Every structure is written in C-alpha cells, then in structure tokens.
Amino acid sequence: MQREFRILEVRRGSVLVQPLDAVKEECLRVARATTYIENEVIIAEPLSDRSGVSSQWEVIAARVDPSFIDGGAPKVVPCGNEEAGTECRFAEYVSSEEEEDFEDALEALRSGDHVTAARLLRAFIRRFPYHIDSYHHLGIIETDRGRRGRALKYFEMGYRIGLRSVSEGFSGTLPWIHLENRPFLRAAHGYGLALELQRRHLDAVDVYERILAWNPNDNQGVRYLLPSLYLQARAPQKARATLERHGADGMNLYTRCLLEIQDGRRREALRWLCRALSYNLYLPRMVLAGKKVSHHEATCTVVVGSEHEAGQYLRENGGWLRKPPRDFLQRLMAMKPFVRR
Template sequence: MPLLAEEEAGSVEEVLDYYQKGVAAGEEALGPDGFEEYAGRFWGFLETRPYMRARAGLAAVLWRLGQHQKAIDHYQAMRKLNPNDNQGIRYVLAGHLLARDDIKALRKLLKQHEDDGAAAWLYTRALLAFRENDPGAGKLAEEAWLANSHVPGVLSGKQPLVASIDGYITLGGEDEAADHVEENGQAWQATPGAVAWLAEVTRKLKPRRRN
C-alpha cells in the first residue's frame, strides 16, 4: 500500500494517511521483539522492508507539509535501525539538515560516510564548502560535476527534471540529477549565489576520459 500511496491518493494529506497506516501496520507486524532482534541491520531482513519503505515515505510527506523536524527525526531513527543505509536515507537527510542550517548534525553525518562518492553526497559537500567560504569548494564542485554533470543545469532551470522511467536511478544520468534537485534543491536555492557559482565553476569542465 505505501508504494502506491501517491498514485492512489488525491491530496498530500491522503498520502500522509496512507504512509501513517503503513508504518503502523509494520510496527504491529514486527512487534517489539522484531525491532529488538533486527535493530542495526534492519534492511537485511525482507520482512522489515515494507515498514522501512513506508517510514521513508512518511518522512518525505512530512517534509513536504512543512513538518521538517518530524521528518528529520524519522530519517535519523531509520539510520539507527539500519546504519548501512541501503535506502540512501543519508542523501535526503543531508540536504534537509543543510536547508535547516543544522551544520553540526550535517558534519556528523558526512563524517560517517567520508568515502561516499555518490553525486548527491559530493554536491552536498560542495554546497557546504561554498557556504563556509572554504577555498576547496571549487575542487569539490568539480568532483561532484564529474560524478553527474547534469545537476548544475537542472538546478538553474536550463535542463528539465527527468524522472526515472522504471524507478531505478541511472548513475551520472539526468534522472539522478533530477532526484538530487528534488530532494536537495531547497538547500541550494536558500544559499545566495550558490547556483550561479556552481554553474560558473563547472562551465568549462570536460568529462574524464574512459579507459
């Protein structure tokens, strides 16, 4: 049910209700014993996944409704249940923390995944560096661009948002860029000069040659 919520519901409030019911059903199905047994490796068990998907959906809708702290609390709780973060919760959470200027929590999150080379992660690091006038911001932006060159264009509105056709994200693709902008665009737009800066520092870059 949670996966179909946004297609079936007529309003965001109805979507919220779908996800709330999905989370409640998951909590009942797993029970206290299930949470205790699976905690720390939640996604590794198939029976936990409907609950985790529903909770991620719930957090996303809460954020959309302006209930930002509640959304962040859900994302943080999910990461405690599943530190490996198979769902990629960290990418959404990082953008939200930056949008709320919770830099302390963001730094802690970034440190937990220092070796993450995903485009969303690299762009978030670049934005944080720009906001703090870090001299290494330009280099971080270049690394992010090499991971996905479409993000600057999508952020500036020069490229359209291209949704994934099959639900899977193409690394380096337009759908990955759209996903990042949809989840983290607010943080970019809220930072004066950030979008123009990103466009300028990446304007003359060329993709790495493939061996």
C-alpha cells in the same frame, strides 16, 4: 455532543465506526469520507437538520492512533542465537495460509489493478488490523493515485503499529536480512518519503535516523537522504556531520560542495565540485541556466548520472539556486583552464 470513534470501514459519503466507549458499530455520514483511512480515530459531533434529527456528522479532529485497535500488535523477539547478538525480528502475525488473500492483493497490484488491490487490502485489514504490510501497500496505491494526504496516513499507520511492537527503550536492531522486519522498515521509509513531500523535513529526519539505528547496514539507502533534508531544515552543521559520519557519494558530493561554498571555503568547494562532476555533469549548467524542474522530471524513473537525476536533486535542494553558489560556478566557468578540464 462530541464523541470519539475508530473507523472500521470507509465508504462513499460515510464511515463505519466503533465508538471508543462502546462496542456496537455505527454508520456516520460525514463530508469527504474518502480522506480517512481504516483504524483512524476521529472526534465528531452530530449536525441536526430542521426537524432536529441528526443526519450528518462533522469531524472535528482526526489522528492516526493504533492504540485503540482490538487485539495486540505483532511482537518483536530476539533472533535467539549468540551470533545474532542484539538482533531482533517481528514474530509471525498472520499464518502462511491466512496470508494467501494478501498475496492475491499484491498480484492484483502487480498487474496494475489498483482498484481490486485496494479492495482486497482493506478487507484484509478488517480481519488483521495490525498487518503492517497492508498499510504500506495501500500507501503505495494512494501515492500512485496522487492522494498524498491519504498515502501519508497509511504509511504512518504501518509505522506506528511497528512502534507499538518495539518496547520503549528498545536498544536492539531490526536487520533487513530478516524478512519479517522488512514490512516495518518499508513502511517507515514510505512514511519518511511522504513527510518529505509535505515539507516536514525534521520529522522525516527523525524517521530516517530511527531506521538507521534499527538497520545500521542501511539496505534502503536512507543515509543518502539526510544531508539534503538537514539543509532544507536550515541545519547545515548537522548536514556536515551526517556527511562526515556516513561519507559523501552520489549527488551528495554536490551537497558537500554546497556546504563548503556556504562556509566560504572555496578551495575545498572546488575539490568537492571536481569529484561531483565526475559523477554527474549536468547540475552546474542547469544552475547557471536557471532551468526549472517540472513535476514530471522530478518523479520519473531516475537514471544515475543523468539530467533527470540532477533535476530532481535541484528540485529538492534549492540552495544551489541562490546567489553565492551561482557566482561560484560562474567564476569557475569563466576560467578557461577549468572549462577545458
């Protein structure tokens, strides 16, 4: 018979769980136990051995759903002064004394001890299951370990806990300037980036658009990510609208140029290409050379205006490697006045 459980603790080869319809904790032996995370909800059924005794459980489905966590999510409250207007912030969930254990985990993470940091963070979550920043940092650790699927779950848990704190129909803002808002905004950003790695472009766009609504000053720079995501999702008009609304700069100058090429507006494309070249010279020669971008080039620290930056952009924007943009660049490179310029 299938049953639903909330995972309390992940162990090697098993998970400590609490049935959704009971209070008593149970330990279930499951395959690939370390792919699950704390407070994830699973549907499982027992597998019987030859003696008819259940020794292993099969997980039928799993979902990130914080609605079954005991207690209440952190509250979002108005900032409390007329100048703040619609500005809101997350109320304190953990006292400064209690958060010392969390700071110990961050210190371990800063020193490069991921094992200790993860152990301390998971213990902290057991005590404070709605602590958004713990999920966010566990997502970072799993990303560094190359466990993208598990990292996605941690970021999503932090994000969805924050959504539970924001009432339905919420029309206020959660500005970055208020330190209490940053864990949620960071978890949301991490979730969006993890969705991008899964090529769930429109889901990532939805998260980024929400971040912009909550924090219009965009201290995290998510507006720069939207145009390319819309292009990858085959929504060029939305990409154009985003560029016109937020402006085109950085590598998005090349995105605007690409849109003009796709629409057959060669003169406008040339104008945007000239502006893009003043920012980064490497992309056209990489496109014409058909240079492949390695995983290392795409994930290392990126220097503004560098070949690595152009390589990462190309990896995320394959539209430049199609025939029309390549033909456009080849014709321009064949023009001596343009090459001299």
